[in-house]
Amino acid sequence: MKENKEELLEMLEKMLEIREFESSVQQYFAEGQIPGFVHLYLGEEAIAVGACSALKEDDYITSTHRGHGHLLAKGGDVKKMMAEIFGKVTGYNRGKGGSMHIADVSLGILGANGIVGAGLPIAAGSGISSQINGTDAVTVCFFGDGASNRGTFHETLNMASVWNLPIVFVCENNMYGISMPQYQSDGRKGQNIKDVADRAVGYGISGITIDGNDVLAVNEAVNEAVKKARSNGGPSLIECKTYRWRGHFEGDPTNYRDDEELEEWKKKDPIKKFSSFLLDEEIITEKEFKQIKDKIKEKVEEATKFAQESAEPSPDDVTNNVYFEEVE
Amino acid sequence: MKNLTYAEALREAMAEEMEKDSSVFIMGEDVGVFGGCFGVTGDLVQRFGEDRVRDTPITETAIVGGAVGAAMTGSRPIAELMFASFMGVAMDEVFNQAAKMCYMTGGQAKVPMVLRTPVGGGIGAAAQHSVCNESWVVGIPGLKVVLPSTPADAKGLLKSAIRDDNPVIFFEHKVLYETKGEVPEEDYTIPLGKADIKREGDDATIIATGMFVRKALEAADQLAKEGIELEVIDPRSLVPLDKETILASVDKTGRAIIATEETKRGSFASEVAAVISEEGLYSLEAPILRVCSEDTPVPFSTVLEQAYLPSTEDIITAVKSSL
Ligand SMILES: Cc1ncc(C[n+]2csc(CCOP(=O)(O)OP(=O)(O)O)c2C)c(N)n1
Ligand SMILES: [Mg+2]
Numbered sequence: 001m002k003e004n005k006e007e008l009l010e011m012l013e014k015m016l017e018i019r020e021f022e023s024s025v026q027q028y029f030a031e032g033q034i035p036g037f038v039h040l041y042l043g044e045e046a047i048a049v050g051a052c053s054a055l056k057e058d059d060y061i062t063s064t065h066r067g068h069g070h071l072l073a074k075g076g077d078v079k080k081m082m083a084e085i086f087g088k089v090t091g092y093n094r095g096k097g098g099s100m101h102i103a104d105v106s107l108g109i110l111g112a113n114g115i116v117g118a119g120l121p122i123a124a125g126s127g128i129s130s131q132i133n134g135t136d137a138v139t140v141c142f143f144g145d146g147a148s149n150r151g152t153f154h155e156t157l158n159m160a161s162v163w164n165l166p167i168v169f170v171c172e173n174n175m176y177g178i179s180m181p182q183y184q185s186d187g188r189k190g191q192n193i194k195d196v197a198d199r200a201v202g203y204g205i206s207g208i209t210i211d212g213n214d215v216l217a218v219n220e221a222v223n224e225a226v227k228k229a230r231s232n233g234g235p236s237l238i239e240c241k242t243y244r245w246r247g248h249f250e251g252d253p254t255n256y257r258d259d260e261e262l263e264e265w266k267k268k269d270p271i272k273k274f275s276s277f278l279l280d281e282e283i284i285t286e287k288e289f290k291q292i293k294d295k296i297k298e299k300v301e302e303a304t305k306f307a308q309e310s311a312e313p314s315p316d317d318v319t320n321n322v323y324f325e326e327v328e
Numbered sequence: 329m330k331n332l333t334y335a336e337a338l339r340e341a342m343a344e345e346m347e348k349d350s351s352v353f354i355m356g357e358d359v360g361v362f363g364g365c366f367g368v369t370g371d372l373v374q375r376f377g378e379d380r381v382r383d384t385p386i387t388e389t390a391i392v393g394g395a396v397g398a399a400m401t402g403s404r405p406i407a408e409l410m411f412a413s414f415m416g417v418a419m420d421e422v423f424n425q426a427a428k429m430c431y432m433t434g435g436q437a438k439v440p441m442v443l444r445t446p447v448g449g450g451i452g453a454a455a456q457h458s459v460c461n462e463s464w465v466v467g468i469p470g471l472k473v474v475l476p477s478t479p480a481d482a483k484g485l486l487k488s489a490i491r492d493d494n495p496v497i498f499f500e501h502k503v504l505y506e507t508k509g510e511v512p513e514e515d516y517t518i519p520l521g522k523a524d525i526k527r528e529g530d531d532a533t534i535i536a537t538g539m540f541v542r543k544a545l546e547a548a549d550q551l552a553k554e555g556i557e558l559e560v561i562d563p564r565s566l567v568p569l570d571k572e573t574i575l576a577s578v579d580k581t582g583r584a585i586i587a588t589e590e591t592k593r594g595s596f597a598s599e600v601a602a603v604i605s606e607e608g609l610y611s612l613e614a615p616i617l618r619v620c621s622e623d624t625p626v627p628f629s630t631v632l633e634q635a636y637l638p639s640t641e642d643i644i645t646a647v648k649s650s651l
Contacts, residue, residue, distance in 0.1 A: 035452035035628070035629070035630050036451065036452030036453055036454060036628060037452070037453065087452075087628055087629030087630060087631070087632075088629070093628075095627070095628060095629035095631070095632060096455075096625075096627045096628055096629070096632060097454060097455070097628055098452065098454045098628030098629070100454055100456065100457075101454060101455060101456070101628070113456075114413075114454065114455070114456030114457055115413075115414065115416075115417070115456050116386050117386065146385070146386045147386060149385035149386050149387050150386055150387060150388075150389075150417075151387075151389050177357075177385070177386050178357065178358045178362060178365075179358045179360070179361055179362035179383070180357070180358065180383055180385065180386075188360065188361075188378065188383050190385040190386070191385065255361060255362070256361050256362060312629060312630075312631045313627075313629050313631055313632050314631075315631055315632065315634070315635035316635075317632060317635075318622055318624060318627055318632050318635040318636050319622055319623075319624055322623070322624050322625070
């Protein structure tokens with residue numbers, strides 16, 4: 001566990017930043033200011049933050065269609081992210097990518113991804129690079145419960161295991177892949193096991209299931225797995241149980257789940273859980289907590305303003321970047 | 329006649345075929361209670377049950393491969409891929425399994441399956457959800473390929489595709505799903521391999537597919553005001569291709585413009601151009617032109633996506649340059 005106050009506060013700030021960021025995206029999407037579609041991370045903040053707090057700047061992550069939280073937690077710039085989601089030229093991808101494709105390669109963020117399960121083999125690749133180049137960089141590979149039904153999950157865990165690749169596979173089990181329940185005793189289900197972590201045994205790696213709404217639990221588990229990976233101990237699978245508060249995408253009617261289930265999970269709000277702990281243990285005061293919240297709100301508001309006021313890309317840009325060119 | 333959306337027409341085709349033939353079933357991601365990502369399967373799970381409208385895990389490889397196996401063993405699967413961009417995940421099943429099974433087995437095995445999937449940009453879905461990948465499949469022997477532009481065509485062609493004893497890649501354009509049109513009341517089918525002349529004219533021929541049939545018709549309306557009469561041909565099925573209708577029209581007008589949403593290089597549009605130049609060169613009074621998307625991935629920002637996609641104006645410019 002993170003012992004020092006500064007680190008604990010950093011985690012709290014990141015979680016609040018993601019919450020605030022996603023709430024703004026929700027609002028501006030509803031107002032029609034954001035094109036395309038967005039998948040929000042609200043309710044799952046503890047996983048990205050717990051995991052990325054265990055990483056150094058030169059470690060890698062691979063992300064998903066629900067990637068805003070991962071990217072912010074790995075240090076993504078709030079302004080450039082928001083601008084990309086608005087499709088502006090000042091965005092990370094110059095407006096070419098949008099919500100599902102944001103990347104900051106310089107921070108080891110190998111990209112959100114529109115193809116479910118596509119991040120897994122890419123994580124194998126960054127793991128191979130660490131071996132080939134003799135660095136101690138570790139890759140955290142985020143993916144959903146639904147993604148763990150794709151061949152890429154199975155093929156990558158197998159390869160990572162036999163080659164002892166330095167990867168931490170972080171499965172965000174939010175209980176659904178769009179409308180498909182991960183598991184239920186009767187009826188439709190994506191898989192016939194309650195815990196995705198059970199699959200690790202088939203590949204000869206360690207697999208554990210933890211409370212994904214407990215940032216300290218996530219941090220502790222990922223820290224340990226990262227340490228192991230850095231010291232040549234190979235890959236691990238960590239399944240984090242959580243719940244997405246919003247629909248699969250904004251506009252999803254969510255006719256496949258009950259409001260009561262959502263209400264139950266809202267009681268397990270990861271931010272509330274962590275902030276209550278910090279307050280109860282007198283690690284922070286109410287006043288400090290409020291100051292942090294105000295600061296984050298301002299930061300995200302500024303980012304939104306930046307995004308709104310930024311220029312659209314020029315139509316001529318459409319044909320740039322198809323092939324790589326070195327920029328001075 | 330009744331007025332249906334493209335999505336409703338597709339649903340009717342599936343429902344009617346499922347009622348008639350108990351070996352027809354549907355499988356895909358979120359096709360059940362969710363009703364399909366674009367609402368095409370709708371209430372079919374309530375009508376036909378979870379055995380015949382099967383929600384799958386996220387597993388495109390097994391959806392398409394499973395359809396091949398089911399088709400080889402007496403079923404008539406309709407597999408749905410949520411976006412045509414995801415076909416990459418199941419490309420072996422399309423290319424090496426579905427397409428070649430009949431030939432490789434010396435004609436023993438039949439693979440009567442339909443793979444339904446939406447193509448196309450225009451909704452800000454960005455690079456991995458917007459492809460028009462007709463060219464991935466039109467060159468694969470053993471597949472039939474369809475892309476309807478109207479509700480009536482969608483229904484009649486899907487019924488033929490389901491009844492066909494061969495694998496049919498059935499592309500749908502996602503921007504068309506909510507468009508409405510007249511659909512016959514009675515039971516009907518439209519044969520694969522028969523083009524439709526959507527508008528008659530003498531001055532130039534536009535061969536257009538999917539969303540671009542609408543753009544070509546808009547262009548024709550505008551040009552008619554200037555006294556230029558376009559003939560708009562929708563091949564509807566890309567394989568088999570109704571060369572006869574295309575070549576006869578080009579012979580009449582002397583001009584051929586092919587308008588599709590695909591990226592230009594190596595496109596279905598290129599294939600049509602090749603057919604016209606091989607078999608209709610002496611009918612031509614101007615070079616064949618292709619109006620297609622930029623050779624780039626589909627960009628996200630609305631400004632860039634509009635720059636990527638050809639417009640009605642681009643079709644008009646092409647026509648004028650060929651006159
Ligand atoms: C290969 C592929 N198949 C299907 C989809 C459509 N799709 C997008 S997200 C999603 C559900 C993903 O579920 P999960 O992995 O559990 O992640 P979650 O959305 O719950 O975070 C699906 C089916 C896709 N993008 N890529
Ligand atoms: Mg999920």
